[in-house]
Amino acid sequence: MATKCRRSRTKFTEEQLKILIDAFNKKPYPGYAIKQRLALEVNTEESRIQIWFQNRRARHNFLKRPEKNLDLRQDRAYPEENIQGVRDRRCRTSYTSSQLQTLMNAFMENPYPGVDSREQLAEDIGVPESRVQIWFQNRRSRLHIQKKREPEEASAQRQNQGQDL
């Protein structure tokens, strides 16, 4: 059986889009509480709201701000308090050692799991699929950084050993 790699596209209705656009015009950087409320209002997941705002900001920045070094955050219409809903972030997820072990095993098997695998993992460890996606993103990113650093650290170590002699 073929596994699904990508989540199927969400199709927002005109009514849903109206709600989202209104919210975006008021606050292009909504906090977690607002995103949750919007998710309830348009009957979707909070993670879909987050993606919609990310894509909307990207398009909005491009259409409205062709000049370099200008973005929504520097727009007078969007003062500091509108950014991040005054730092209203989702509560940090803390994983147990067994949850981490499951994630690590899955990562070693496939660092780019499709939506089906992520959903299965999410069910197995009892967290939302969106958290599994974020965990894999962070894990891949930090592995790349670590791999880039390794040659530098090795050469620094060789230099130190040379000085010691």
Place this chain on the structure above:
DNA sequence: TCTAATCTCATCAAAAGCATTTTGATGAGCCCATTAGA
């Protein structure tokens, strides 16, 4: 073709343990990120 979904990379910030490290959450993307489903 439009735009939701996904990616990497940089950064913020909470938690664990006492100044610093680890790592989850969030945002941008600039010859204006790329990919791909409806």
